[in-house]
Amino acid sequence: MTGASPQVCEPVTTSGTIAVMNLHAQIDGLAVRLSRTATGEAQGVRSAVPQGAALIDLLNLRGHLLGRVADYERAAELAERLVHVAPEDGTALLARARSRATLHRFAEAAADLSAAGRSGADATALDAERAVILQALGCHADAMALIRTAAERKSSFTTLGALAVLQADRGEVTEAERLFDEARSHYQGTSPFPLAQLDFRRGVMWHREGDIEAARSCYEAARCRVPRYVPALGHLAELELLSGSAHTAVELLRPLTRSSDDPEYAAHLATALHTVGRVHEAKQWRERAxxxxxxxxxxxPEAYADHAADFWLGVGADTGRGLELALQNLAFRQTHRAQALFQRAVLAQNRVAQTAP
Structure with a gap:
């Protein structure tokens, strides 16, 4: 089954390159203003919570777009400081919930959402964040109920996009495709980031379905919107490897290993280099990853046990370590993907045991 290609020319948005430059400038500007506020009285610090929350969201956005774990960590540290100075501020608690959820600390994030609710935070915003957590934990029916309630109140780009991604996660591809298209038709902004993220998630759906060309079309659409969109480029490299174009994968991955501190790209580069016969260089990247x-x-551990398990079961070539991490990941969340990863690790370990002398 071949998926529909995203319409990359419409709607018109700001240049992705310029948008990334603006994102850097926004983050730097907010950071400077907050550092000045931090030297003032506690009351002044508390009044800066909205700026701090905005900075946290921007850091998490840049962390995703450019593959920067350091941005996620910086956002998490800032969120802790905000809640420390304003422990009953709903905005601060909501920002910390988002940051914790980004690092897959879902139980703590849910507790923050409950506290934010008691502090008067917007119910719609809280439900949106709860839906994200429930979806990540595999509670699709509960997540669907929350998102559908929001969609009934207002059929916006955000709620339709969330529904599309949820249906994609559930394997309801036809419905997800309809919702992806409907979400795009509701987009009224000028930032390229939301559309690039939507195209990327659409690509992930087709990637999982095994439709390489549909996935490639979506990843290229995301790349067209934001040329430096690291996850889209990384997934394109994976498709090149699957298609037997390891040299192209190497060219795509090299810049990512310089700009991103996520080891996923170093691991993929090691795989690609090994495939083209550059074994010594592959070994160096494998060790770095x-x-x-x-x-x-x-x-x-909650955020990276699954990725690390996948690494050790693949180019890392240590099935025992892979099984250990897959089991750790399964303890964090009992989703279908976590169970599939664990089963893969068990089978790999069994194969090693059977071939041992």
Missing amino acids: AARYDELVLRH
Whole structure:
């Protein structure tokens, strides 16, 4: 089954390159203003909570777009400081919930949402964040109920996009395609980021379905919107590997290993280099990815145990470590993907045991 290609020419948005430059400038400007406020009285610091929350959201956005784990960590640290100075501020609690959810600390994020609700935070915003957490935990029916309620109140780009992604996660491809198209038709902004993210998630759906050309079309659409969109470029490299174009994958991945501190791209580069016969260089990138995964699993196990398990079951070539991390990931969330990863790890470990002398 071949998916429909996104219409990359409409709607018209700001240049992705300029938008990324503006994002950097926004983050730097807010950081400077907050650092000045931090030297003032506690009351002044509390009054800066909205700016701090805005900075947290921008850091998380840049972290996703450019593959920067450091941005996620910086956002998490700032969120902790905001709640420390304004422990009953709904805006601060909501910002910390988003940041914790980004690092897959879902139980803590849910607790923050409850506290934000008691502090008078907007119910619609809280439900949107709860839906994200429920979806990540595999509670699709509960997430669907929350998003559909929001859609009944207002059929906006955001709610329709959330429904599309949820249906894609559930494997309801036909309905997801309809919703992806409907969401695009509701977009009224000028930023390229929301549309690029929508195209990327559409690509992930087709990637999982095994439709390489449909996935490629969506990833290219996201790349067209935001040329430096690291996850889209990384997934395009994966498709090149699947298609037997390892040299092209190498060219796509090299710049990502310089701009991103996420070890996923170093791991994929190691795989691509090994495929083209550059074994020594592949070994160097494999070791770099292994060290970084060990570091991230230690600091953020909920967010990186699954990615690290996938690494060790693949180019990392340590099925025992892969099984250990897959089991750890399964303890965090009992989703279909977590179970599939665990089963894959068990089978890999069994194959190693059967071939051992």
